[in-house]
Amino acid sequence: MERVLRDAGALSTGAIVSESHRGASLSIGLSAVIIAATIDEPRVLTLRLGREPIEALPSGPLEIEHRTLEAGLRAWVERQTGQKLGYVEQLYTFGDRDRVETGETQPGRALTVAYLALVREARPGGAADAVWQNWYRFFPWEDWRSGRPAALEPIEEGLSRWSAQASTEAGRRLRKERVGLALSASWNDELVLERYELLYEAGLIDERRRDLGCPASGGGPTFGVSMAADHRRILATAIGRLRGKIKYRPVVFELMPPAFTLLQLQRTVEALSGVRLHKQNFRRLVEQQGLVEETGGISAATGGRPARFVRFRREVLLERPAPGLRLRAGRRLLSP
Amino acid sequence: MERVLRDAGALSTGAIVSESHRGASLSIGLSAVIIAATIDEPRVLTLRLGREPIEALPSGPLEIEHRTLEAGLRAWVERQTGQKLGYVEQLYTFGDRDRVETGETQPGRALTVAYLALVREARPGGAADAVWQNWYRFFPWEDWRSGRPAALEPIEEGLSRWSAQASTEAGRRLRKERVGLALSASWNDELVLERYELLYEAGLIDERRRDLGCPASGGGPTFGVSMAADHRRILATAIGRLRGKIKYRPVVFELMPPAFTLLQLQRTVEALSGVRLHKQNFRRLVEQQGLVEETGGISAATGGRPARFVRFRREVLLERPAPGLRLRAGRRLLSP
DNA sequence: CCCTAAATGCTCAAAGTGAGCATATTACCA
DNA sequence: TGGTAATATGCTCACTTTGAGCATTTAGGG
Incomplete structure (x- = not known):
């Protein structure tokens, strides 16, 4: 505890990225899906990273100084975007070894604890390249406000092709079932993650090809703007959760x-x-x-x-x- | 206690319990709330640990071999209890530094990713001291099936005393508000965690006194049977989640x-x-x-x-x- | 003054709910 | 053998909650 107080001032020096005795690296990341809403569009705060900018969610490693996960998250977000967070809730912890490229030479694991935050003002984040994006850029098929999204046509095609490609009959049936559920006639607005996962598995998402080490282009169209690492999956989780939550909790008012x-x-x-x-x-x-x-x-x-x-x-x-x-x-x- | 849990996992070779370069330890634990239901009682599978047995949830550290968090969890549960898991869903990731005593000399952090699992048979777990417990042993105030639980009388007293003890007027109002919400006339069955947290903060829960390093007994009554570490908090989270979920998903059938x-x-x-x-x-x-x-x-x-x-x-x-x-x-x- | 664009008020039928009454079946017991 | 207790099942009925629309009201702009 004294330790904690002494370290409290230090910035970024105490990241917990550690080596186990077996030589595998482990890091715990905190990621934030920060949502705001302008007149007519839902926004998410992203950072533009790299030379050919790819968008990412504000994130950073958990540090020893952070008393709680949530505190750590708030600190990182403020540091990276200048945004102060109000309403914050934990979303999900992602930890699959396969889905995230660590970019390391060693086999490793990146655990990400993702959070959903709702903020009021949508003024461009203070620092760096933080920008507010309409979230439908990443999920064009999720916006039914002016009728059925055009992207759904080719998406359904791609998915039914994928369904047919399963090796076994049972596999085909299962895939068809999943597709049917996620894209059923009575649109269920909360199944954002399920739909994303389907597109991902079917190879209709850029991230999938990247994760497989495929060439940048090849094998038909992909949908929506891609994001760094598995951030788009995290965003999908957040949107789905938020869509569900506004139905039984007055969270819209946070926006x-x-x-x-x-x-x-x-x-x-x-x-x-x-x-x-x-x-x-x-x-x-x-x-x-x-x-x-x-x-x-x-x-x-x-x-x-x-x-x-x-x-x-x-x-x-x-x-x-x-x-x-x-x-x-x-x-x-x-x-x- | 922590000692015991560590030992339980010591059988394994690849536990990811690592040392950061600053000397703070970090471990990632997986914990399972395994639920079953007999004729009339909801059950949770616990392990009896230590000489004067204290009950704990099946848990173990995340290991490198585990492809996914969920896979790691299933492996641990089978190893410790012999239970094969069917329906499994991630519950929450607990990571507060203060709430868990690491029992170590160094300051450390224990991150716990908790899962909820539903199983059919309630036959006593194969290995070790796994036992099925009526979960109301840990939360006697949550069972309204035969009228208002008797425990609520003294609990309300304790809570209102606690409300009055806040240092500021605003604090008192806030506490009263929280108590009112959690124990309102129209009982909300899903607020299990909120109620547990209140009792914890008010010192009506054994774990709280333990976390503060208080003597075993002293300062009025406490309620329900206590559990190791923050396992009772995890169980509260699970019960609340399950109570909510059966209302809009057919999960009862898993039981x-x-x-x-x-x-x-x-x-x-x-x-x-x-x-x-x-x-x-x-x-x-x-x-x-x-x-x-x-x-x-x-x-x-x-x-x-x-x-x-x-x-x-x-x-x-x-x-x-x-x-x-x-x-x-x-x-x-x-x-x- | 007429027209367009919203904001508001109100209606109506269909579906969903909360509480009970009434009957149908069995086992058990005097 | 008839009565009683304990469930299982059917059915009613008064409300509420929803889904859809029609009708009015209030401003601003030709």
Whole structure:
């Protein structure tokens, strides 16, 4: 403990990257998926790394100074992007040996503890090359707000080809089943990771080819912009989790400004979940649940009739057990 | 305790317990919460360690041989308990420096990746001192099946005393708020971890006193049977997660035998969630959702009229997006 | 004044829920 | 053999919650 206090000031000197007696290296990384939302787009904060820039999530190794994993994460993010984090939750710990190229000569393992953070302002991160990106750049097939994404056509083709390629009959059936579930007629917005994994396994994702050591190009199209290491997989995990969570926890408000209109709130939810919602029903839900209260202000009419400004009613947290926007995308609105 | 755990893993050769260049030790542990359910009780598989036995979850250090974290976990569990695992899901990664006593001379960190596993048979684990325990031994206040648990009386007292002890007014309000939420009139069965954390912070849990280096006894009563290290916290996390999950995923069936009656299913769900359910409505739900199908068999009437045997209908996984038992405990039944 | 774009109000039918009443079957017991 | 206890199953009924739309209201711009 004294040790801790003494070291607290030192920067970056105490990374825990250690050698086991068998000569394999082990490092523990902390990665952050930092989400914000502008008017109409969900954003994720990325760093541009390298000469031919590849995008990465803010991350860094766990250090001895860090009292908790979360504290370590906050420190790294601030150091790299200048962003202060508010809402933070642990996402998942990735540790497969095969999926991450350590870039080392020795066999090694990289354990990554990934976190999801929600922030309010989307002002470009202070330091380095931190930039806010529309997350659909990485997952173009996840945005159904203006109808079925065009990318899904070739993706389905690729996936069904992949299904057919399984060596056994059982394998083919299993693959078809997985594809059917992930891309079923009734679009399930939360299956982001499942879909990513399918595309990855089917070789429709750049990272897959990279991990296999394949030539940069070859073997049909790939989809979405790629990211460093397994960061796109982490991002997929985060999006899926967030899409699920807004339905039973009032986390969207972590992304909203202090005062906002109901339409702004709806647009944000739509941006995150990737589907359009029925306006009147959305308002009914939000108001019935007592999620917001009027601020008294009135919006500087952007289009038509001016709207009331509202703010999040923190008290709901004490009242209802699971206050959220259990949105169920209007059926009509999904395929217009 | 830590000593014991280390020893348990010493059989292996490739444990990744490494020394950083700063002299702090880092180990990555894998822990498993293995759940089963007998007729009326939810069970968790524990190991009895040490001379005056203290119970621990099956765990062991991550080794180089392990291709994935999950594979490592399965290996450890089999080695220690003889249990083969079926359904496994990652729970959470614990890494706070303060909460775990390493028992070492050097400052160190123990990272624990915890998993939740569901198994069918509850036959006593093969090796060593593996035993199935009713999980309510560790959380007596979580079982509302026969009315409000008696332990809640003194617990509420202890917590409100703790609330009042906060140094600032704001602190007191915050504590009261947390207590109110976790123990609110409308019991939320999923807040297992929140309640455990409260009791821990309030010093109503043995582990807390141990972590503070307090004498074994002193300062009022503590609740529930304690466990090694932070295993009880991990178990709390697992129970909360499982209670949540059965509501939107058909995971209960991982705990059921191949054929069972609807009442058996209901009893199992009740055992897990700790609340009683309305029988007719439960059956309506299960059948409407198409979660089960008849096997044709008929139960050897335990009490009254014999019941049909049913089995899980795997096809639902392909049909409905979130098939589960969105149970909402009968209001009447909660406080009879 | 007419038109467009939102914000708001309200309706309505269908589906989903919470509580119970009523019957059907068995085992067991006097 | 009839009565009783303990379940299993069917069915009702009053509400709530949803999904979809229609109708009105309020501003700004020709």
